[in-house]
Amino acid sequence: MSDIAQLRNDFVTLNQSIEGNPLVYLDSGATSQKPQVVINEINHFYSKNNANVHRGLHTLSERVTSQYEGVREKLAQFLGVFATELVWTSGATHSINLVASGLTNQLRYDDVILITALEHHANIVPWQQLAQRTGAKLKVIPVNDQGIICTNNVLAQIQKWQPKIFACTHASNTLGNILDVQVFIAQAKKIGATTIIDGAQAFLHLRPNLRQLDCDFYVLSAHKALGPTGLGILFGKYEQLNALPVYQTGGEMIETVTFDQTTFRQAPAKFEPGTPNISAVLGFGAAIDYLSNINFSAMHKYEQSLFKYLLEHLSAIKGVKLYGDLDNNIGTISFTFKSEHHYDLAMLLNSYGVAVRSGHHCTQPLMQALNLNGTIRVSLAFYNNHTDIDRFISALNNCIQLIEG
Structure with missing residues (x-):
């Protein structure tokens, strides 16, 4: 799996700062990043x-x-x-x-x-x-x-x-x-x-x-x-x-x-x-x-290890509610935090360099079925790493402190 982690170096877009912080790209469900060979x-x-x-x-x-x-x-x-x-x-x-x-x-x-x-x-x-x-x-x-x-x-x-x-x-x-x-x-x-x-x-x-x-x-x-x-x-x-x-x-x-x-x-x-x-x-x-050229089994294990690491740390935050099938999952988590609006939370996360999606995700009927006006969505790919998740969790905790004073 260490070989899979090295593939991150092929994605040059990830090597930048947002708002003075390293980019943490957690929106691959919207679009994946492109390796240099594609460019x-x-x-x-x-x-x-x-x-x-x-x-x-x-x-x-x-x-x-x-x-x-x-x-x-x-x-x-x-x-x-x-x-x-x-x-x-x-x-x-x-x-x-x-x-x-x-x-x-x-x-x-x-x-x-x-x-x-x-x-x-x-x-x-x-x-x-x-x-x-x-x-x-x-x-x-x-x-x-x-x-x-x-x-x-x-x-x-x-x-x-x-x-x-x-x-x-x-x-x-x-x-x-x-x-x-x-x-x-x-x-x-x-x-x-x-x-x-x-x-x-x-x-x-x-x-x-x-x-x-x-x-x-x-x-x-x-x-x-x-x-x-x-x-x-x-x-x-x-x-x-x-x-x-x-x-x-x-x-x-x-x-x-x-x-x-x-x-x-x-x-x-x-x-x-x-x-x-x-x-x-x-x-x-x-x-x-x-x-x-990527060993699919190794890639899948790596993505699932990231997902479980994210799930463990995100579910430990009081006030966070997770949705979806967390046992059979491609590496995407939708969550809410108490009654905080998803848009406000996503904007705050962006100030820490964290890119997530907020809203109904082009699934309005699903949101209605869940009685939600939207969620924060974190979607992983194999070019993410545990440091991305650590930075996301740290940023989320900082945002919660700002929200709750």
Whole structure:
């Protein structure tokens, strides 16, 4: 695990001061920091290889097209799927919207779309809109007062509602809960439901094998897994993916165009109109290489040791209330302190150089279910260390002393 701790040196953004204090970055759930190799790859593209993909016979275009499609192949191997099953999008939100739009003609009046109360808005609103378009019903699996969903309850709800679509997060962005999605997917498949898993938070920490999970669709965001912003990935089993209608139209995704009609290419090309985010794809390729060279078991043990250390020290502070599944967690803790407003506490922590997120975390229905107006969220990654946690706990105690006089 000492080798994992040394990886922190690859993240130059962490080497700075905020308000005269060393930066303590505890907001990886919002976006991960980027290792220098990712930054270098983006710079190299723009300085040496800048050209469009799939459009030129000249050296630069052919070179970058090969690299660009090579990243798709690389990611496919990392996820255990085929490259033809991966679509580049602008983010996990875009990916979910693409699927929700494409399933419109597969739903009928009174069909059920089943989700959980843990979902990010991006995995709620597209299904609401789909329900409104089709007359389907949106049903929600509730959480308990700690923010936990029982696996047996999910299975019972799937059996009860017999949904046509089952969508859920792999790991909660707000609470860090890891859901037993492989079991859920198997249950949903028994009744013929289409399964969509939001893996934005899980990908970095759990490294899922999508073939083993056996879901129909899985969505990712590169920026939450060491990659650049503005890039997402939609995995879809090839038959289900190719059965979806085109979502956006334009150049490159077409086969033939006349003024009378247009025909479209097969997936994934049919979902990738226009010039893609080439630099982000290449940067994400460097991130995949970086992750591939890390021993996952050692990384996971290190992250969990940080999480347990944080949990031990945070739970010892009188007045702090923790939420979520603290036994099955990616390394994210949401908490409140007495009746103190989360915004005020986060601002005070920032004055000590501590970066956390406050608010509803794009999960307003979850906050309502927990009877909260928001929380402070601490989200860890392997580039954090025990010193980060010590500085956070010290800063939090100082903030509490200021609050309580």
